[in-house]
Amino acid sequence: MYVLGLWDGHDSGAALIEDGKIVFAANEERYTKRKLEVKFPYNSISNALSFAGIKPTDVEAVAFPTTELTKTVSRIFPGQKEAYYRFRRRKMRKPRFERLMHYYKYSTTSIGILPLCDSISKSIISKQLKHIGFSKFKLYSIDHHMAHAATAAFTSGMERALVITLDGLGDGLSGSISILENGKLERKSVIPARDSIGIFYEQATNLIGMRELEDEGKVMAMADYSFPFPFEENRLKDFYTVEGTAIKAKYGPVRQYAMLDRILWSMPREQFAYMAQQLIEKIEAELAANAMEKFGIGSVAFAGGIMSNVKANMKIRNLDALKEWYVFPHMGDGGIALGAAMCADYSSRGTYSYEFNDAYLGNSYSDDYTEQALKREQGIAFEEDSGRFGHAAELIYNDEYVFWFNGRMEYGPRALGNRSIVANAGSDRVKDMLNTYVKQREWYQPFAPSMLAEDADKLLENVKGTDRFMTMAYAIQSDKKEVMKSVIHVDLTARPQMVGEENRDYMSLIRAVKDRTGFGVVLNTSFNIHGAPIVASPEDALLTMKKTKTKYMFLGRYFVENKEAGK
Numbered sequence: 001m002y003v004l005g006l007w008d009g010h011d012s013g014a015a016l017i018e019d020g021k022i023v024f025a026a027n028e029e030r031y032t033k034r035k036l037e038v039k040f041p042y043n044s045i046s047n048a049l050s051f052a053g054i055k056p057t058d059v060e061a062v063a064f065p066t067t068e069l070t071k072t073v074s075r076i077f078p079g080q081k082e083a084y085y086r087f088r089r090r091k092m093r094k095p096r097f098e099r100l101m102h103y104y105k106y107s108t109t110s111i112g113i114l115p116l117c118d119s120i121s122k123s124i125i126s127k128q129l130k131h132i133g134f135s136k137f138k139l140y141s142i143d144h145h146m147a148h149a150a151t152a153a154f155t156s157g158m159e160r161a162l163v164i165t166l167d168g169l170g171d172g173l174s175g176s177i178s179i180l181e182n183g184k185l186e187r188k189s190v191i192p193a194r195d196s197i198g199i200f201y202e203q204a205t206n207l208i209g210m211r212e213l214e215d216e217g218k219v220m221a222m223a224d225y226s227f228p229f230p231f232e233e234n235r236l237k238d239f240y241t242v243e244g245t246a247i248k249a250k251y252g253p254v255r256q257y258a259m260l261d262r263i264l265w266s267m268p269r270e271q272f273a274y275m276a277q278q279l280i281e282k283i284e285a286e287l288a289a290n291a292m293e294k295f296g297i298g299s300v301a302f303a304g305g306i307m308s309n310v311k312a313n314m315k316i317r318n319l320d321a322l323k324e325w326y327v328f329p330h331m332g333d334g335g336i337a338l339g340a341a342m343c344a345d346y347s348s349r350g351t352y353s354y355e356f357n358d359a360y361l362g363n364s365y366s367d368d369y370t371e372q373a374l375k376r377e378q379g380i381a382f383e384e385d386s387g388r389f390g391h392a393a394e395l396i397y398n399d400e401y402v403f404w405f406n407g408r409m410e411y412g413p414r415a416l417g418n419r420s421i422v423a424n425a426g427s428d429r430v431k432d433m434l435n436t437y438v439k440q441r442e443w444y445q446p447f448a449p450s451m452l453a454e455d456a457d458k459l460l461e462n463v464k465g466t467d468r469f470m471t472m473a474y475a476i477q478s479d480k481k482e483v484m485k486s487v488i489h490v491d492l493t494a495r496p497q498m499v500g501e502e503n504r505d506y507m508s509l510i511r512a513v514k515d516r517t518g519f520g521v522v523l524n525t526s527f528n529i530h531g532a533p534i535v536a537s538p539e540d541a542l543l544t545m546k547k548t549k550t551k552y553m554f555l556g557r558y559f560v561e562n563k564e565a566g567k
Helices: 042-052 069-076 078-088 098-107 117-131 144-155 197-208 216-223 253-265 269-295 310-317 333-349 367-376 388-397 428-439 453-459 501-517 538-547
Strands: 002-007 013-018 021-027 061-065 138-142 161-170 173-181 184-192 240-243 246-249 299-303 324-327 380-384 402-405 419-424 448-452 497-499 521-526 552-555 558-562
Touching (some): 002 333, 013 333, 021 042, 117 138, 138 144, 144 173, 144 299, 144 324, 144 333, 161 197, 173 197, 184 246, 197 216, 197 269, 216 310, 269 310, 367 538, 367 558, 402 538, 419 428, 419 501, 448 453, 497 501, 501 521
Parallel strands (some): 061 138, 161 299, 299 324, 448 497
Antiparallel strands (some): 002 013, 161 173, 173 184, 240 246, 380 558, 402 419, 419 521, 448 521
């Protein structure tokens, strides 16, 4: 039985499940080359079916999340969705009535599912699927936060778990608390959209001058460049409170936006970012602590866009009551296509647990395909490289960065060693070079480390479990600052990927680096130019190599050298 999940909103995509196994999952941005694509995921669906070697008529069930009013309207009028995409990403001239557009958006955040929304959304989705050859399929509409909860619960490997979701909003909610026990996922409480801590952080991001739903990580990074002060002096401290397992907003989203604007006017951006980050850390930690105490469960699985805030996640990890934790790696809305498919599979077959040792769920390319792509490219030299791990490690050791393209594409926002740029973790020079010439991004954003899982407790403080997916911040050990100076933030924390048997090739590369440096850690950043999606294909990789004038790349089993680098 094949179950297809799709999402046609922010960071649209598709996922395919076959008989209780995740076969494929990818997001539309990788194919359209538009970051956080919002269009219907025709390309993602096509690639999923092609990977599985099946036709649309082989799919028996299709599931999609979110039928709230605003999402349904955007399905009826897709031009409206496209206009907001261009507005949000600032791909248009600043509108004269920009502030009114924001007020309109925030005035509709609390509207959930109204009568006819579900049937209208189903009708539109059904027509789009039939247009590309689907027939005789059962169509499921899935609650937004149930899709988030399913991703966390069903891939966590936990038999009994507290499941917490937090995001901006979806289907009238901004969060939920559920319990997974005896194969059943049962919702216990919800947080209304009006009380969304995600909308708060989105508003802070926008007012600072960045793109909401995209640059929240920059706000988190910027916060550490403020002079610290106690929470009692935080001018935002009363905006949100936690009451048991509920989050309560003092103001509605429209009034809150105006008040935040007035407060920001009188202070530096860094100080405002610090206040927003300090508040979200406190609220998330209190909510998690209260939920663990109420339900008596110390194993917790998380999903939702807010859970991409690795510094807030670190606060939760350090709670005494937390015994076991897991954050779904594609925690934002880009992951709910898979969650929708899981919910449909759960409803029809009772499947509640999936093997999820890695997030390598996208496209892969054969050696023959890669070789033909290389032969078509001008200005490069390439050869098969049987010693590529040692060769790459030697270049890294000598302060060169390398493009590393190998195996199946990662699912989610993080490059995890298959579509990565890899460099020396102890080199300021290479960090500055990557920031300036390749990533072309703000200097205050830190890079992240990939490290051998077996070495994590030798480099980091308070290691609980293994984080294979870069979902948590850790304090580094004080005597490892020089070893990791290109991958740590100003507050001496890092967001690590702990690499083990799930990616043997990447593990072999890091071990080869360890043979030369004495430490199993490298700088790992996503294989893309800032603002563009992570590369999907060999052609994408070669184009990025040319654009950035990068000299060295390992493309599958081939070593590629750019003859035009440095010109």
